[in-house]
Amino acid sequence: MIQEKLHEEIHNYPTAKLSVEHVCKDFITNNGSVVRALDDVSLTINEGEFVCFVGPSGCGKSTLLNIIAGLEKPDSGMALIDGTPITGPGRDRMMMFQEHALFPWLDVIGNVMFGLKQKPNLNDKERLEVAKYYLYLVKMDRFAHANIHELSGGMRQRVALARSLAPNPKILLMDEPFSALDAMTRERLYGDIQDVWEKRRKTIIFVTHNVREAVCLGSRVILFSPHPGRVREKFTVNLPRPRNINNHDLADLSQEITSALKGYTAAESD
Amino acid sequence: MKRVLITIIFFLLLILVWAALTGDLAFMGIDIALWSPYVLPPPSTVGQYLWDNTLNGKIPLSMLITLRRLLIGYAIGLIIGVPLGMLAARFRSVNDTLGMLALGLQALPSVCWVPLACIWFGQTEAALLFVVIMGTLWSVLLSTQNGMKNVPPIYARAARTMGSTPLHTLVFVTLPASAPFVVSGMKQGWAFAWRSLMAAEIYVSVVSGFGIGQYLHYGRELQRMYQVIGVMFIIILVGLLADKILFSPVESWLHRRWGTGKE
Ligand SMILES: Nc1ncnc2c1ncn2[C@@H]1O[C@H](COP(=O)(O)OP(=O)(O)O)[C@@H](O)[C@H]1O
Ligand SMILES: [Mg+2]
Numbered sequence: 290m291i292q293e294k295l296h297e298e299i300h301n302y303p304t305a306k307l308s309v310e311h312v313c314k315d316f317i318t319n320n321g322s323v324v325r326a327l328d329d330v331s332l333t334i335n336e337g338e339f340v341c342f343v344g345p346s347g348c349g350k351s352t353l354l355n356i357i358a359g360l361e362k363p364d365s366g367m368a369l370i371d372g373t374p375i376t377g378p379g380r381d382r383m384m385m386f387q388e389h390a391l392f393p394w395l396d397v398i399g400n401v402m403f404g405l406k407q408k409p410n411l412n413d414k415e416r417l418e419v420a421k422y423y424l425y426l427v428k429m430d431r432f433a434h435a436n437i438h439e440l441s442g443g444m445r446q447r448v449a450l451a452r453s454l455a456p457n458p459k460i461l462l463m464d465e466p467f468s469a470l471d472a473m474t475r476e477r478l479y480g481d482i483q484d485v486w487e488k489r490r491k492t493i494i495f496v497t498h499n500v501r502e503a504v505c506l507g508s509r510v511i512l513f514s515p516h517p518g519r520v521r522e523k524f525t526v527n528l529p530r531p532r533n534i535n536n537h538d539l540a541d542l543s544q545e546i547t548s549a550l551k552g553y554t555a556a557e558s559d
Numbered sequence: 560m561k562r563v564l565i566t567i568i569f570f571l572l573l574i575l576v577w578a579a580l581t582g583d584l585a586f587m588g589i590d591i592a593l594w595s596p597y598v599l600p601p602p603s604t605v606g607q608y609l610w611d612n613t614l615n616g617k618i619p620l621s622m623l624i625t626l627r628r629l630l631i632g633y634a635i636g637l638i639i640g641v642p643l644g645m646l647a648a649r650f651r652s653v654n655d656t657l658g659m660l661a662l663g664l665q666a667l668p669s670v671c672w673v674p675l676a677c678i679w680f681g682q683t684e685a686a687l688l689f690v691v692i693m694g695t696l697w698s699v700l701l702s703t704q705n706g707m708k709n710v711p712p713i714y715a716r717a718a719r720t721m722g723s724t725p726l727h728t729l730v731f732v733t734l735p736a737s738a739p740f741v742v743s744g745m746k747q748g749w750a751f752a753w754r755s756l757m758a759a760e761i762y763v764s765v766v767s768g769f770g771i772g773q774y775l776h777y778g779r780e781l782q783r784m785y786q787v788i789g790v791m792f793i794i795i796l797v798g799l800l801a802d803k804i805l806f807s808p809v810e811s812w813l814h815r816r817w818g819t820g821k822e
């Protein structure tokens with residue numbers, strides 16, 4: 290009986306369709322001037338799609354992610370999940386941040402359990418089983434009882450990934466999760482995150498300012514430009530998976546996107 | 560190891576100079592007693608005083624009385640100060656009112672409360688406790704507030720995305736996240752409590768028990784500088800032990816595990 294429930298919990302892959310409709314968002318800076326972080330941004334992201342947002346810093350990528358997460362409200366327009374407007378944070382969307390944001394007073398499994406504990410339909414024993422499964426999925430099961438300060442940066446982001454996956458959200462939001470890591474660690478994580486996506490089929494939005502990273506991971510790459518933050522261009526990436534960041538075709542496509550990006554930033558400064 | 564050695568040698572030298580200047584080394588032919596023993600007693604007399612009064616139980620008994628006052632006053636200071644500090648961190652209106660009051664009163668050396676305490680409570684235990692609480696409360700409040708403000712906002716955001724309600728976030732995220740800072744505040748509060756109690760015991764003599772500070776006071780009255788210096792040593796020792804054994808290890812353990820910097 291318990292086994293069946295767990296099986297269902299683990300082998301059920303909910304995904305969702307996300308739409309962003311005419312979202313605008315202004316911020317008032319410390320010196321009183323208004324910054325237009327998002328200017329009439331509209332997007333549709335399909336069930337189970339892996340989408341990357343790329344753009345130089347300050348083009349509103351984090352702001353848009355925060356709006357989708359429900360941490361921030363748009364000034365106008367709205368974000369919808371399966372047609373329902375987003376009004377606040379919810380278990381159907383989990384967010385992973387650039388800094389790991391793991392709780393250092395809990396051990397690894399305690400962190401993965403944190404979000405699970407808010408999930409009403411499971412008992413503690415089942416939650417523990419689920420947590421262990423996700424730690425296994427990110428190859429951190431051997432470190433279940435380690436303390437956070439004992440882990441390397443890459444291991445911390447793996448745990449953070451497990452923590453975001455554990456409540457079985459429909460959408461996974463990742464805000465530059467690997468940008469603080471060294472290149473070697475990052476490459477390994479590219480493989481792992483693709484693997485997780487193959488297995489769990491979540492809708493994933495992955496923010497980065499690294500074009501190559503975006504092409505390596507995304508089925509689609511959406512290009513943003515700053516001042517004001519806008520969607521400039523969308524690319525579909527049809528390369529076979531699992532992709533290696535050093536692949537030739539991948540490098541070519543990255544090159545193409547990078548020149549597009551340079552075009553906008555050059556036009557900006559004119 | 561070398562550094563420890565240097566420290567030990569430094570203190571031995573200091574005692575040696577003290578001994579030489581007060582006639583303790585006369586047996587070695589060094590007899591340059593600059594002051595009479597009434598002004599600066601030699602280390603041997605101070606040592607004798609401490610030894611005798613520890614054996615006859617006077618010092619241990621007064622320590623017991625003093626520590627009891629310290630613990631009660633400190634506990635009350637914490638019980639009031641920590642929650643108020645949290646409120647001040649969370650609500651701007653509390654910060655602008657209570658926070659300001661704390662800022663002002665913290666600048667006041669707690670010995671300044673002695674005259675009022677004596678008028679309000681007479682020569683009683685309550686007067687002593689009042690001075691200790693006034694000395695502890697404000698610094699605990701301010702450092703707790705500061706601690707809560709130091710909690711990285713990303714923790715609360717992460718918790719909210721995982722479905723934590725504001726109350727759940729406060730109890731299970733913000734509170735534990737602020738632990739290292741709160742302990743730093745408790746450590747500072749303890750130092751203030753100790754100083755306040757000594758001030759209070761020196762100025763307020765109560766019949767309900769002779770604390771260690773009162774021995775210092777009577778040392779002065781009776782012109783026994785060896786007693787005054789002996790008690791000063793005890794006061795230093797208690798302050799140091801609490802800091803080094805009780806607070807600092809916990810504090811640095813928390814800061815390391817929480818990754819909140821601070822060596
Ligand atoms: N809380 C805030 N207050 C003021 N300005 C902000 C705030 N958050 C973001 N901004 C501004 O909005 C713009 C977009 O920021 P952000 O979404 O963080 O960009 P990105 O993640 O693409 O680097 C930037 O110019 C930034 O300075
Ligand atoms: Mg950003």
